[in-house]
Amino acid sequence: MSSHTGSAAPGLVLRTGVPDTAAYDEAVAGAVAEGLASRIASHDADLWGPEAAEEAGKRLGWTGLATASRPLVADIEALHAELATQGVHRVVLCGMGGSSLAPEVICEAAGVPLDVVDSSDPDFVRRAAGERLSETVVVVSSKSGGTVETDSQKRAFEAAFRDAGIDPAGRIVVVTDPGSPLEESATQDGYRVFRADPEVGGRFSALTAFGLVPSGLAGADIGGLLDEAEAARPDLEADSADNPGTRLGVLMGRAAVDGVDKLVLADAGSAYPGLGDWIEQLVAESTGKDGTGILPVVVEHLDAPDFGRQATPDSVLTAIGPRTTFLDGLEPPSGYTVAVDGPLGAQLLLWEYATAVAGRILGINPFDQPDVESAKAAAREMLDGAGEPPRLRFSSGAVSVFADGASGGDWLPDGTDSVPDAVSALLDRLDPEQGYLSVQVYADRHRDAGLARLRPALAVRTGRPTTFGWGPRFLHSTGQYHKGGPATGVYLQVTTEPEADLEVPGRPFTFAEFLTAQAVGDGRVLAGKGRPVLRLHVASPEHLDALVRELV
Numbered sequence: 001m002s003s004h005t006g007s008a009a010p011g012l013v014l015r016t017g018v019p020d021t022a023a024y025d026e027a028v029a030g031a032v033a034e035g036l037a038s039r040i041a042s043h044d045a046d047l048w049g050p051e052a053a054e055e056a057g058k059r060l061g062w063t064g065l066a067t068a069s070r071p072l073v074a075d076i077e078a079l080h081a082e083l084a085t086q087g088v089h090r091v092v093l094c095g096m097g098g099s100s101l102a103p104e105v106i107c108e109a110a111g112v113p114l115d116v117v118d119s120s121d122p123d124f125v126r127r128a129a130g131e132r133l134s135e136t137v138v139v140v141s142s143k144s145g146g147t148v149e150t151d152s153q154k155r156a157f158e159a160a161f162r163d164a165g166i167d168p169a170g171r172i173v174v175v176t177d178p179g180s181p182l183e184e185s186a187t188q189d190g191y192r193v194f195r196a197d198p199e200v201g202g203r204f205s206a207l208t209a210f211g212l213v214p215s216g217l218a219g220a221d222i223g224g225l226l227d228e229a230e231a232a233r234p235d236l237e238a239d240s241a242d243n244p245g246t247r248l249g250v251l252m253g254r255a256a257v258d259g260v261d262k263l264v265l266a267d268a269g270s271a272y273p274g275l276g277d278w279i280e281q282l283v284a285e286s287t288g289k290d291g292t293g294i295l296p297v298v299v300e301h302l303d304a305p306d307f308g309r310q311a312t313p314d315s316v317l318t319a320i321g322p323r324t325t326f327l328d329g330l331e332p333p334s335g336y337t338v339a340v341d342g343p344l345g346a347q348l349l350l351w352e353y354a355t356a357v358a359g360r361i362l363g364i365n366p367f368d369q370p371d372v373e374s375a376k377a378a379a380r381e382m383l384d385g386a387g388e389p390p391r392l393r394f395s396s397g398a399v400s401v402f403a404d405g406a407s408g409g410d411w412l413p414d415g416t417d418s419v420p421d422a423v424s425a426l427l428d429r430l431d432p433e434q435g436y437l438s439v440q441v442y443a444d445r446h447r448d449a450g451l452a453r454l455r456p457a458l459a460v461r462t463g464r465p466t467t468f469g470w471g472p473r474f475l476h477s478t479g480q481y482h483k484g485g486p487a488t489g490v491y492l493q494v495t496t497e498p499e500a501d502l503e504v505p506g507r508p509f510t511f512a513e514f515l516t517a518q519a520v521g522d523g524r525v526l527a528g529k530g531r532p533v534l535r536l537h538v539a540s541p542e543h544l545d546a547l548v549r550e551l552v
């Protein structure tokens with residue numbers, strides 16, 4: 001194993017460790033010789049093959065956003081000042097995936113509060129829509145304008161504002177693409193609308209209105225963020241063996257081709273640990289398709305078991321933050337390590353370039369998400385009452401156990417009657433070389449934050465890469481990889497009943513019905529791909545903690 005440190009980009013540091021330096025250097029040299037970085041920067045849509053060319057042709061606008069988005073800054077700052085004079089200080093963001101993950105991390109880095117509502121959980125939504133409304137502005141962000149979660153959240157806030165005697169027109173700000181159904185309805189409703197750049201896909205949209213509007217309204221220095229990205233541009237666009245975007249992308253792509261396809265991400269003392277969640281979406285949705293891809297595994301910290309002593313041979317250990325010296329003396333089984341540090345604006349662009357480069361090496365179209373729609377369709381089917389009812393296998397105390405997948409759930413032996421035994425049967429299905437466990441909790445991610453303990457505990461127990469996601473948030477991130485990537489996952493879903501359900505105003509379903517339909521629908525699609533899916537449905541949130549204690 002050898003390591004390389006370097007980057008001329010201001011403040012951007014990339015250190016890489018690889019098992020075969022000669023092969024890696026040769027691959028980097030190949031990428032430089034074909035002018036990969038400069039061709040991405042000049043929007044060469046042919047880089048990902050003929051089938052991807054049409055989509056790529058309208059999805060490369062992200063390379064120039066540090067300049068192109070500049071005129072937005074003054075508008076956003078003016079609105080921020082206007083709202084401040086009205087005593088409006090709390091910013092809520094309704095949006096999923098690419099429409100909320102960037103502002104979440106930008107605001108975290110800036111140390112300004114942003115309430116991200118990216119849930120269909122009725123308790124979560126009701127609490128967010130019931131707090132400090134007199135000082136709240138709600139940004140509703142959806143590129144397509146058709147995402148049901150976002151539309152439902154918007155409806156809940158509109159109703160809450162009206163109930164509080166506040167005109168929603170003064171308090172709802174919409175970010176969407178020109179021509180979307182949301183643009184049309186929002187304009188009719190008299191909402192303030194920011195039109196985003198349609199030549200940029202959702203997960204590459206951090207430096208468009210999607211990232212900048214909520215962050216700027218929350219008080220983040222968005223001009224400074226663009227400066228950071230601008231300063232990194234020359235190095236990221238250069239056809240040079242020192243280009244950190246090329247180096248990172250080649251490492252990710254080559255490692256994955258060699259079977260080292262889990263990108264284990266740990267924060268190394270950065271001011272924005274949430275960057276891992278943003279990278280997760282970028283990498284998982286961009287690469288997880290056509291039976292291939294890179295699975296990001298966001299772990300708690302550098303001391304997480306699967307980052308050190310239990311690192312698996314298919315993992316690239318990746319540290320983000322100033323403690324880049326973690327590489328010294330670390331010899332993971334795969335030989336692959338990455339340490340990245342630098343200003344947030346520069347890192348956003350770095351990871352976008354790296355993902356585009358890795359996508360080229362993997363031979364996929366990094367700009368589509370063909371399998372996300374399947375889970376949405378299955379959820380719609382459940383809501384319409386058209387889907388088959390879930391198959392209850394047994395109940396034990398407060399937990400009802402459903403098993404699906406591989407031959408209709410036959411992987412769970414008949415006669416299984418305890419929750420730990422059912423979980424053991426699921427984990428027995430893990431492939432010891434390439435398999436991963438995905439833990440998916442459909443609950444209130446603030447109230448039920450303790451469930452996140454399941455991830456490290458099950459990682460230790462299985463010795464395999466283990467991801468954790470809150471439903472429906474993860475459906476817009478790793479959800480694409482689960483269904484489009486290698487068929488090596490096993491899936492543990494946890495669902496619960498809410499403290500109280502909540503109507504989705506003007507819709508024929510409630511938030512709880514929608515949330516359950518999302519879990520069951522996604523499980524159904526995964527099962528249809530022959531993957532084992534175990535759902536533990538807990539009778540009330542009060543029993544969630546007992547379930548965790550039973551399993552860790």
Ligand SMILES: O=P(O)(O)OC[C@H]1O[C@H](O)[C@H](O)[C@@H](O)[C@@H]1O
Pocket residue numbers: 096097098099141142143144145146147150202203285369372475476477
């Ligand atoms: O911004 P929207 O159109 O509402 O989309 C929100 C999210 O929806 C889907 O899950 C896509 O796969 C994501 O890439 C996208 O970010």
